[in-house]
Amino acid sequence: xxxxxxxxxxxxxxxxxxxxxxxxxxxxxxxxxxxxxxxxxxxxxxxxxxxxxxxxxxxxxxxxxxxxxxxxxxxxxxxxxxxxxxxxxxxxxxxxxxxxxxxxxxxxxxxxxxxxxxxxxxxxxxxxxxxxxxxxxxxxxxxxxxxxxxxxxxxxxxxxxxxxxxxxxxxxxxxxxxxxxxxxxxxxxxxxxxxxxxxxxxxxxxxxxxxxxxxxxxxxxxxxxxxxxxxxxxxxxxxxxxxxxxxxxxxxxxxxxxxxxxxxxxxxxxxxxxxxxxxxxxxxxxxxxxxxxxxxxxxxxxxxxxxxxxxxxxxxxxxxx
Amino acid sequence: xxxxxxxxxxxxxxxxxxxxxxxxxxxxxxxxxxxxxxxxxxxxxxxxxxxxxxxxxxxxxxxxxxxxxxxxxxxxxxxxxxxxxxxxxxxxxxxxxxxxxxxxxxxxxxxxxxxxxxxxxxxxxxxxxxxxxxxxxxxxxxxxxxxxxxxxxxxxxxxxxxxxxxxxxxxxxxxxxxxxxxxxxxxxxxxxxxxxxxxxxxxxxxxxxxxxxxxxxxxxxxxxxxxxxxxxxxxxxxxxxxxxxxxxxxxxxxxxxxxxxxxxxxxxxxxxxxxxxxxxxxxxxxxxxxxxxxxxxxxxxxxxxxxxxxxxxxxxxxxxxxxxxxxxxxxxxxxxxxxxxxxxxxxxxxxxxxxxxxxx
Ligand SMILES: Nc1ncnc2c1ncn2[C@@H]1O[C@H](COP(=O)(O)OP(=O)(O)OP(=O)(O)O)[C@@H](O)[C@H]1O
Ligand code: SF4
Ligand SMILES: [Mg+2]
Numbered sequence: 001x002x003x004x005x006x007x008x009x010x011x012x013x014x015x016x017x018x019x020x021x022x023x024x025x026x027x028x029x030x031x032x033x034x035x036x037x038x039x040x041x042x043x044x045x046x047x048x049x050x051x052x053x054x055x056x057x058x059x060x061x062x063x064x065x066x067x068x069x070x071x072x073x074x075x076x077x078x079x080x081x082x083x084x085x086x087x088x089x090x091x092x093x094x095x096x097x098x099x100x101x102x103x104x105x106x107x108x109x110x111x112x113x114x115x116x117x118x119x120x121x122x123x124x125x126x127x128x129x130x131x132x133x134x135x136x137x138x139x140x141x142x143x144x145x146x147x148x149x150x151x152x153x154x155x156x157x158x159x160x161x162x163x164x165x166x167x168x169x170x171x172x173x174x175x176x177x178x179x180x181x182x183x184x185x186x187x188x189x190x191x192x193x194x195x196x197x198x199x200x201x202x203x204x205x206x207x208x209x210x211x212x213x214x215x216x217x218x219x220x221x222x223x224x225x226x227x228x229x230x231x232x233x234x235x236x237x238x239x240x241x242x243x244x245x246x247x248x249x250x251x252x253x254x255x256x257x258x259x260x261x262x263x264x265x266x267x268x269x270x271x272x273x274x275x276x277x278x279x280x281x282x283x284x285x286x287x288x289x290x291x292x293x294x295x296x297x298x299x300x301x302x303x304x305x306x307x308x309x310x311x312x313x314x315x316x317x318x319x320x321x
Numbered sequence: 322x323x324x325x326x327x328x329x330x331x332x333x334x335x336x337x338x339x340x341x342x343x344x345x346x347x348x349x350x351x352x353x354x355x356x357x358x359x360x361x362x363x364x365x366x367x368x369x370x371x372x373x374x375x376x377x378x379x380x381x382x383x384x385x386x387x388x389x390x391x392x393x394x395x396x397x398x399x400x401x402x403x404x405x406x407x408x409x410x411x412x413x414x415x416x417x418x419x420x421x422x423x424x425x426x427x428x429x430x431x432x433x434x435x436x437x438x439x440x441x442x443x444x445x446x447x448x449x450x451x452x453x454x455x456x457x458x459x460x461x462x463x464x465x466x467x468x469x470x471x472x473x474x475x476x477x478x479x480x481x482x483x484x485x486x487x488x489x490x491x492x493x494x495x496x497x498x499x500x501x502x503x504x505x506x507x508x509x510x511x512x513x514x515x516x517x518x519x520x521x522x523x524x525x526x527x528x529x530x531x532x533x534x535x536x537x538x539x540x541x542x543x544x545x546x547x548x549x550x551x552x553x554x555x556x557x558x559x560x561x562x563x564x565x566x567x568x569x570x571x572x573x574x575x576x577x578x579x580x581x582x583x584x585x586x587x588x589x590x591x592x593x594x595x596x597x598x599x600x601x602x603x604x605x606x607x608x609x610x611x612x613x614x615x616x617x618x619x620x621x622x623x624x625x626x627x628x629x630x631x632x633x634x635x636x637x638x639x640x641x642x643x644x645x646x647x648x649x650x651x652x653x654x655x656x657x658x659x660x661x662x663x664x665x666x667x668x669x670x671x672x673x674x675x676x677x678x679x680x681x
Contacts, residue, residue, distance in 0.1 A: 124398065219438040223499075226393050228425030229456040231418075237441055244443075315443055316486040 008308065012301040019297035020072065020290070024065055027286045072294070078287040082280070087291045091273060095295070097168065098272035100180065100189060102261055105196025110250060113201040117208025118239040122216065133205065141202035145260040149195045149267030156191060164188050167269045192268040199260045207249055211242025244315050251307030254300055340371040340542040341409050341428055341509030343392075348404035350387050350396065359616045361387045363566040364404075366643075369510065369559075374536060374543040376557035376574060378550060378589065382613050383563045385546045386434060389514045392544075393429055394421055408510070427457050430508035432500055434515045434546075439499050440487040446498050447483030453505045472501040475538075476531055493524040500531065504539070511543040517552075529556065550589055554578050562586050565613050565624040568643060572650030582652035582660040584629045585609070587667035607670050610677035623655070630676045631656060631663055 059067075071078060077087035120133035140148070157165035168188050179185070215221060215238040224237050262274030269275075273292055280288040312318040350362040362384045369375045377385050390396045392406055394413060406413040408428055416424065433439040440449055450469040451462060458465075470480035476497040487495060496516060503511055516532065517525040533556060536543060545556055553560050553574055560578065561571040562585065570583040581587045588609040611628040614620050623641050626632040635655055646652035646660065656663070666672045 219433060219435050220441045222390075222395055223431065223433055223439045223502075224441065224452075225395055226425055226431045227453040227456055227502075228422045228427065229452060230422070233452075233456070237444075241441065241443055317442060317488045 005305075005309070008305050012305060015301050016294070016297050020069075020294050021065075023290050023293045024068060025061075027290060028061060028064075068290075077291040077294075080280075080285055080288040082283050082285040082288065087287050090288060091276065091291060091295065094271060094273040094276045097270065098261065098265070098274060101192045101196055101264065101270060101272065104189075105193045105261070106200055106254075106257065108193070109197040109200025110204050110246075112197065113204025114208045114239070114243070114246060116201065117205040118212055118235055118242075120205065121209040121212025121242070122235040122238065125213075133209070137202040137205045140198065141206070145195065145199045145263045146267050148198050149192075149264050152191050152195055152198075153267065163191050165191050165268055168271065192264050192270050195264045195267070196261060199264070200257065203253065204246065204250070207246050208239065208242055211245050212238045215241045244311065247307055247310050247314060251303040251310070254303040258296060258300075335507035338507045338509060340540055342371050342407075343369040343510055343542060343544075344405075344407040345388075345392070346405040346407065348388065348391060348406065349402070350384070350391050351401045351403075352387075352397075353399045353401075354617070357617050358401075360619075361566055361616060362391065365563070365566075365568050366404075367561045367568060367571060369542050369544060371509075371542055372540050373558040374545055374556055376553035376560040377544055377546045377563060378548060378553055378560060379563035380548055380589075380613065384566045385548075385563055386514055388563075389431070389512050389544065389546055392512060393425060393431060395431075423457070426453055426508060427506050428508050429510045429512060430503040430506065432503045432511065432513040432516045434518060437492060437495060437519060440495060442487055444486070445483070446485055446487060446490070450483070450498075450502045450505055453502055457506055468505065469501070472504050473498075475504065475535070476501045477527075493520055493528065496520060496524075496528055497531065500528070500535070504535065507539060507541075509542055511541050512546075513543065514546045515548070516545075518547075532556070550578065550592075562589065565619060566616060567624065567653065569625065569654070570646075570650070570652045571643070572647070576647065576650050580647065580650075580660070581664065582646035582650060582657045583625075583654045584631050584663055584667065585625050586652075587663055588628075588673065591667060591673070607673045610673065623653075628676060630666070630672045631659075 068078075075088075077091075079085060080087050080090050083090050116133065116137075120130055120137075123129035123133070153165040156163045164184075164187055166188075168185055212235070218238075218241075221234065221238055224234050258274065261272070262278060264270070265272040265275040266278065273295070277289060277292040277296075279285075280292060345368070346366050348362055348365045349360065352359045352361050365384075365388060367375065377388065379385055387396070391402050392413065394402075396402060402414060404414065408424065411424075413421065413424060440446060444452075447466060447469050450472065451465040454460065454465040454468060455462070466483070469483055473480045473483060478494060478497050478501065482490070482494070487498075490498060496519075500516070503513075513532065517528045520528060529552060532545075535541070536556075545552065547553060557574045559572065560574045561568045562577070562583065563569070564585050570577060570581065570586045577586060578590065581590055588607070591607040592609060609628055614624055614627065620627060620637070621640070622638050623629065623632065623636040626636045629636065633656070639655065641653045641655045643651045643653040644657070646654075646657040652660070654660075
């Protein structure tokens, strides 16, 4: 078990390293001079050189790359071209903001989706519940997440005027956790979280349903029914067994899901890491964009690892080798 | 052996539970298949008296499992079920969901055909037994677990293995675990659907010995489904022989197996290896040529006629009813009166060989 985790961590490191390298060179291949953005007109040549040096943009590409790696190892992501401050200081609050919508959104989406999928899978084959459930889930799955977001905005924000749909509200001079423990912040949270939940439900629902449909004809289900337990309990057995494929899908699908969350952040102007990433790319703010991609790669790799380990917890038949 | 089992909560409370009486009347099950309705069970009636063991025999596909599942109402929603299943006089087929839930496992427990897949793969075996107990009794987990330990001892498994998951068990152990679970409420009727089919001969013997011991100790009513005539001879008081969804012969096991009246039973009898009596030559194994008729379009007249060496024109035209053939014995054959002659001819391989040619 420990050897397995160790090996998987090593594999993860390789993946992250590869992503980092590709990103570094990708941004350099783009035919534009990053200094253009920072160099003020009429700046002297010496001043420009000094600036380049400060940003680590001197020397050959190789030298720049090695320096970048060395800094990365030391935990130094460099400075943002745009914000003129350490990348880390820019990203950290953005990450926290993203977690505020991603964690509840994904958890609720997975739970609600799995519960609905269990119900739809357990419903009579070919009945209204099954057909309606599949139809609605398929439609929502086919809907781009920005449409979901805009629809929520239109209905709850513009039309009904119940909920705010822009940003996080004014924190005033609150700092730390107090920034988040505001009624206004929680109100602003509702719509983006809802968008993530709706975006995430259909895939969970459909996967859970097909698992339950497959399991309900298994022999062990017959015996569970014969034992005279409640119908809900029988469905639970089928659902419990269907969780296995769900988990294998859930964590790796995080990569795709992150794309959905980026869109949600943009639609609701939510200052999260996804929105920041898009902005950084359009501003050619390489250090910031590279760091954001690096963090995403780490997250996805860790999610895959978590999926593997959770699977082992859920399915006693799994052995780690 | 009863003395070998220590006195437990199980013996004191559940041991007193009486075996039940089962009467099945005109049971009919129609599956909806893609090609049309299939009457897999077509008017089956039989009785299991308290504490008795009924053997239900017949070749694969004749409808044995369908009967068993119908008794517990485990068939898929698409199957239409008719007739009456009277458990101590109460019709299971007419019960509402609540009453049915209470009858399941409390009154009728099931030992399934495929013990390999009969247990939930992701739940500890002990917890699955505990689940069956706590579905019906207001007892704590610890009490239920303790009873599961008693049950494991009863079927010859180390109680520590309750902590294991099904995949950690061998096929034989899984079958024992399923039997242990079937005993968890000491139901008055046990349905054992081919409890040993998937096992090797040695394991089969061990499991059957276990079941016999349980029968002696716990004195349960029981239906033993099998296609092994030998198992019926060893374990059953009475027997019902099924063919293509119907019972073609029934009666006391000793009578039906020694003096079968129906040509199908005679053929079935020949198809199983027996230990020869002293001085007797080992009887040859003779199989019945041909296969079960297509239930979508069963033949007019006797369903066994296409494979029966004694079939006449009357057999092919007229459907024989189940009628008394000998004291306590019933057979669905127009010519059951000639059973003695059939038995003599049926013991000769030539009789069935000729049929094999004809069927081909
Ligand atoms: N769910 C179903 N839908 C349609 N037909 C079915 C279904 N289950 C069983 N059948 C058919 O009903 C008939 C009886 O099946 P059943 O399982 O009761 O036979 P069996 O006597 O138990 O056979 P075996 O010895 O192989 O277990 C078979 O022809 C089978 O194909
Ligand atoms: S009725 Fe005729 S065909 Fe059917 S079993 Fe009897 S002799 Fe054979
Ligand atoms: Mg069967």
